Amino acid sequence: MGGSGADGTSAGKRPNEQLGSWFVRSGWSKGELARQVNRRARQMGAHHISTDTSRVRRWLDGEQPREPIPRILSELFSERFGSVVAVEDLGLRAGHQSPSVSGVDLPWAGPQTVSLLSEFSRSDLMLARRGFLGTSLALAAGPALIEPMQRWLVPTPPGESPAPAPGSRPARLSQPELDLLESTTAMFRTWDAQCGGGLRRKAVVGQLHEVTDLLQEPQPPATAKRLFKCAAELAELAGWMSYDVGLQPTAQKYFVLGLHAAKEAGEKSLGSYILSSMSRQMIHLGRPDDALELIHLAQYGSRDCATARTQAMLYAMEARAYANMGQPSKTKRAVRMAEDTFSDVGLDGEPEPDWIRFFSEAELNAENAHSYRDLAYVAGRSPTYASLAEPLMERAVQLFGEDKVHQRSYALNLIGMATVHLLKREPEQATTLAGKALGTAKSVRSERVNTRLRKTVDTAARDFGDVPEVVQFTDYLTTQLPETAEAV
DSSP states (O other): OOOSSSTTTTTTTTHHHHHHHHHHHHHOHHHHHHHHHHHHHHHOOOOOOOOHHHHHHHTTTTTOOOHHHHHHHHHHHHHTTTTTOOTTTTTOOOOOHHHHHHHHHHOOOHHHHHHHHHHHHHHHHHHHSSOOOOOOOOOOOOOHHHHHHHGGGSSSOOOOSSOOOOOOOOOOHHHHHHHHHHHHHHHHHHHHHHOOOOHHHHHHHHHHHHHHHHHHHHHHHHHHHHHHHHHHHHHHHHHHHHHHHHHHHHHHHHHHHHHHHHHHHHHHHHHHHHHHHHHHHHHHHHHHHHHHHHHHHHHHHHTTOOOOHHHHHHHHHHHHHHHHHHHHHHHHHHHHHHHHHHHHHEETOOHHHHHHHTEEEOOOOOHHHHHHHHHHEEEEOOOOOOOHHHHHHHHHHHHTTTOOSSSHHHHHHHHHHHHHHHHOOOOHHHHHHHHHHHHHTTTSHHHHHHHHHHHHHHHHHHHHHTTTHHHHHHHHHHHSSSSSOOOO
């Protein structure tokens, strides 16, 4: 099952220093990497793959493995480091990818969007355990991501129906049935906020697949438009839940398909919200430049229709991107714009869609606090920015503590508050908050919460390893939160 056909000991072969560097930093043994490759291969149906330590050694010595191994290694290292590690970054050659499965540069047309949503959701339900669908799925970043998304702004050519042509028979869906579909999506959103992405992800993907089945039947234009809107919301939520449990390429694919469905529905504000979710993912993956491009695209595309709450959310995400780029004045300006715009929420009397209701006063304070916290890290652990983050984070923790629905947000902000105390060199307070976060983390199935908690405690142990409370809590966390979470 080897490499490129050359013998592993060939005189012409040189060690793969790029792969070697990532491998050493990962802390994995050759045996552990081999086991992970085999497990991932089985999950994607590639049962012929059987890797061992000698095979890993040959890769490090310069042998080029065949697909799908380069893509599996890219996925494993991306998850390990929380940022995009492309096949090329590993010194490996990527095989040809099927754009219908792996790419983000897709046709902006209704029937193709429906068939791609149907294909992807079906594959996910059948094959996904860790977000690997078929033999080909990779994260897009940089121009390969931004340029296709810019086509969201291009108007649909006149005379082109965004939906499948209506048939001669009457519509099958009644008004109450459409209402029920929309209210079910809102219910899934509440479950996600309470329980994290792990518990209900498959249910959301299943519902999305059902909606695409309805879109493949002839529907009157008004019904098709509502179904596309429903598909866009479900795809965004499936993406968000996939992101929450660590399935990054899967999440990105759902976001992209959701944006396509929102365009078919004529829902520019919903499209801007999906772009903001993509932006958040790029920040998480260490790509703030991409995040900023996506937010600016969202702001421009919804400039004539977004409510004050949606605009405030977009400004807050803009601040996060600037903070991670290390731009203090632009961060402060975007934070101020988010606060000013949020003060206008509700003044126009316009009804707001369910998908933006999460952006409360608690969420506003949380985002702005995290912007200043991120800025503190980028600026070399600056106490000035940590002190700007503290009162906002305290307010977010207080408000989320009173909110029984958004439990994942409560956990994330307790962890955020702990990081602020670490920046202020107050490890005892940080440990107390991490302990509170652990209590909530155990009831919320979110790999994102678990990962942030582990990272925060690792930082505390590295910087304050002589503090008894830190030593004690580090040991306790290892027993309470073992690194065995399986995504659903």
